[in-house]
Amino acid sequence: MQYHFNGFGAGDPSLFPAVEGAGKKRSEVGVLIVGCGPAGLTLAAQLSAFPDIATHIVERKSGPLEIGQADGIACRSMEMFEAFGFAEKVLKEAYWVNKTTFWRPGPDSARIVRADRIQDVEDDLSEMPHTILSQARIHDFYLEVMGNSPGRLVPDYNLQLTELTRAGDEDIPVKAAFEGLNGREPETIRARYVAGVTAPAAQSVARWATGWKGRPRASYGVSWTSWR
Numbered sequence: 385m386q387y388h389f390n391g392f393g394a395g396d397p398s399l400f401p402a403v404e405g406a407g408k409k410r411s412e413v414g415v416l417i418v419g420c421g422p423a424g425l426t427l428a429a430q431l432s433a434f435p436d437i438a439t440h441i442v443e444r445k446s447g448p449l450e451i452g453q454a455d456g457i458a459c460r461s462m463e464m465f466e467a468f469g470f471a472e473k474v475l476k477e478a479y480w481v482n483k484t485t486f487w488r489p490g491p492d493s494a495r496i497v498r499a500d501r502i503q504d505v506e507d508d509l510s511e512m513p514h515t516i517l518s519q520a521r522i523h524d525f526y527l528e529v530m531g532n533s534p535g536r537l538v539p540d541y542n543l544q545l546t547e548l549t550r551a552g553d554e555d556i557p558v559k560a561a562f563e564g565l566n567g568r569e570p571e572t573i574r575a576r577y578v579a580g581v582t583a584p585a586a587q588s589v590a591r592w593a594t595g596w597k598g599r600p601r602a603s604y605g606v607s608w609t610s611w612r
């Protein structure tokens with residue numbers, strides 16, 4: 385049973401009341417996030433809960449991801465989605481990997497035979513299952529959280545970060561230059577913090593921030609650099 389401490393309020397509780405200026409584009413922001421991959425969207429969704437932090441997220445692609453590759457979702461990621469409030473949607477749409485089957489060549493090598501079938505997630509590892517769902521759907525859920533947040537945060541597409549410089553202002557010290565793609569004009573955004581979330585974007589941020597010209601180490605996964 386759930387109790388409504390201040391009485392029941394009609395409407396969708398996941399849609400927060402918009403703050404003044406919600407959804408409006410600003411040329412000066414608190415946190416500028418570069419890249420709408422899983423890492424950038426996770427950070428953006430988290431920050432969108434705090435309307436006092438002016439957050440902006442840019443992406444060089446022209447719109448939301450349509451086909452991704454990170455479709456396998458570990459139990460820990462599911463737990464994180466629970467914290468963002470959309471694990472139930474993933475549970476409903478996803479394939480649950482409850483068992484894993486191993487195959488090997490049969491005795492006559494003419495066909496494969498089932499060698500083993502094991503439980504996929506060990507007991508007591510998590511209350512969440514290991515699942516598979518299109519990465520694009522996960523991005524949709526993050527975008528929904530951001531769009532329903534008090535600041536109505538939406539990604540700014542068709543902008544590719546090309547340069548970071550120091551603006552000489554202690555309060556908003558970073559100037560980020562963007563090339564406009566698909567007919568967009570180039571743009572400059574001033575920021576207090578920049579988070580280049582993703583291997584390529586973080587490396588770009590790190591290179592531009594430090595003047596490092598070296599070849600980035602091959603790595604992927606979540607790596608992010610903030611520069612202030």
Ligand SMILES: Cc1cc2nc3c(=O)[nH]c(=O)nc-3n(C[C@H](O)[C@H](O)[C@H](O)COP(=O)(O)OP(=O)(O)OC[C@H]3O[C@@H](n4cnc5c(N)ncnc54)[C@H](O)[C@@H]3O)c2cc1C
Nearest residue numbers: 419420421422423424444453454455456544545582585605
């Ligand atoms: C074949 C393959 C299969 C995988 N399978 C899985 C899986 O099953 N499960 C799993 O969890 N992970 C999987 N991964 C790993 C997963 O895809 C990555 O860990 C994840 O995408 C990293 O997220 P990210 O946000 O750091 O970077 P990315 O997903 O690379 O996102 C970076 C974003 O930044 C944008 N960007 C980059 N540079 C700029 C710039 N200069 N200006 C503006 N925008 C920029 C890019 O367009 C992109 O949208 C797989 C990876 C591959 C290659």
